[in-house]
Amino acid sequence: MSQSPHLTKLSRRAVLALPVGLAAASGHVAAAEPRRGGTMVMIVHPEPSTLAHYAVTAGNIPPIATQVYEGLCTYDWDLNPQPNLARSWEIAPDGKTITFKLQEGVTFHNGKPFTSADVQYSFMEVLKKYNPIAPVMLTELTSVDTPDPQTAVLHLANPAPYLMKALSGRDLPILCKSVFEGTDVLQNPSANKPIGTGPFKFVSWERGQSVRLDRNEHYWKPGLPYLNRIIARFIPDAGTRSAAMEAGEAHFAAYSAVNYADLARMTSNPILGLTTKGYEMTPAQSVLELNGRHPQLQKKGVRQAIAYAIDRNVILRDVMYGYGQPATGPLSRKFKTAGLYTDDLRRFDVPDRIEIANRLLDEAGAPRGADSMRFGLHLEVNSFGEQWLRQAEYLKQALAPVGIDVTLRSEDTATWLRRVYTNYDYDLNEPFLSQGVDPVYGLNKQFLTSQIRKGVTFVNDMFYSNPEVDRMLDAGMREPDPIKRGDIYKKVQQILAEDCPMVWLIDVQYVSVFNTKLHDHTTGPLGTQQAFERAWMDK
Secondary structure (H helix, E strand, C coil): CCCCCHHHHCCHHHHHHCCCCHHHHCCCCCCCCCCCCCEEEEECCCCCCCCCCCCCCCCCCHHHHHHHCCCCEEECCCCCEEECCEEEEEECCCCCEEEEEECCCCECCCCCECCHHHHHHHHHHHHHHHCCCHHHHCCCEEEEEEEECCEEEEEECCCCHHHHHCCCCCCCCCCCHHHHCCCCHHHCHHHCCCCCCCCEEEEEEECCCEEEEEECCCCCCCCCCCCCEEEEECCCCHHHHHHHHHCCCCCEECCCCCCHHHHHHHCCCCCEEEECCCCCCCCEEEEEEECCCCCCCCCHHHHHHHHHHCCHHHHHHHCCCCCEEECCCCCCHHHCCCCCCCCCCCCCCCCCHHHHHHHHHHHCCCCCCCCCCCEEEEEECCCCCHHHHHHHHHHHHHHHHHCEEEEEECCCHHHHHHHHHCCCCCCEECCEEECCCCHHHHHHHHHCHHHCCCCCCCCCCCCCCCHHHHHHHHHHHHCCCHHHHHHHHHHHHHHHHHHCCEEEEEEECCCEEEECCEECCCCCCCHHHCCCCCCEECC
């Protein structure tokens, strides 16, 4: 699908008024023939700490890793699974067995043939043990049989229909067994020199500068990819990132690597276009995590007071520049059409929210001191862009009137993640969390007691543990009736909003900026978190 340059002529007001995805949905009048060759430069921010995509799920890794690693399936715009490394599959009537027929003639970048043994090893020995989301998505997987090199049979303890939505290279990548077997998986040299079956091969990583990926001349999809090379550039300064796009030095920037504040200016640049397509399988929320071990944050009234004190509309207006919607609770509105979302829960956006917050803090035994402050908290600033610093600055301002003195702490990505998810040395944390295409992905990893997993990023670091929620999330995984399943998740949302283990801020709308000479960059609902195998450039 070619991307239209026409969006560049619209005003910011008009851009915000467009239905989501319209920018990418309108193509050129006449489809152009793809051209072979060229180098695409994409901006990735911040620089990843690792490319071990199978063990770390930070959002700045997949734009690089999914060019190298592939999954059994890819997905169409309706979010239906399509053949990829698996050419077909059959689900048993009881839902407990999924038989995948694999593509023939596929080789890894090291020349090793791809077989069912690689699928078995990837799922059972790597993903189930080391991947942050796999213990949730693969909780029902008991074994993988390999009756022949081109057949992999997944055996499940219970039906898991959501699993078919998580078989992309982004979520459950397939690794080369011979590269990892007999080694320490987390220390394997290929972690930062990845070897996969994808359309591009890893060449080099110049720390602080870029990663180079070259065309896989032996790629199993005939004629693909079109590009000769992809360069992932790391540019710490927001102004320089925007300038690189405006000057044509970079061709693609996704996941809001270009700050929201600069998007209005981008729309007047004739070489640039914007699209909100490519995020359909990655709905996300900006949230405020609360460390449940903190003496004050252990009190439900204090947690609720923090939620009341924050005006989400200010964040939407001044930080997100209108891209997104104020969050109402634990699930994004994008789950509404599936009957899983509800806003019939405790609402924190009420007119007298500041009065309520102060009353709750008084009742929680947190009186004001001589300086009018009740207590202090540290807020860990999200390192993924300047907009998150602006959000943190607002949060500090918002909590001061209710007597909470917030100190901001900014660090590089690796230090930030280690402090929060390994050392638990934090009070407040402001990540943005992907919710995937099913509540099993988003809710389970954040709120199940079993997902308190020291050293694992973006899971339950709040120490939230509610047996009723555990039971209901477990039931929601296994409930086949969509109406009953919707009722379960609506009740879970109500309980979570009452317990308030985190504060839900914004249903995030990401934006991709692209050079109009780059075509077919956003060809599916995973956008930049799937391979640019069909992307091509005008010369």
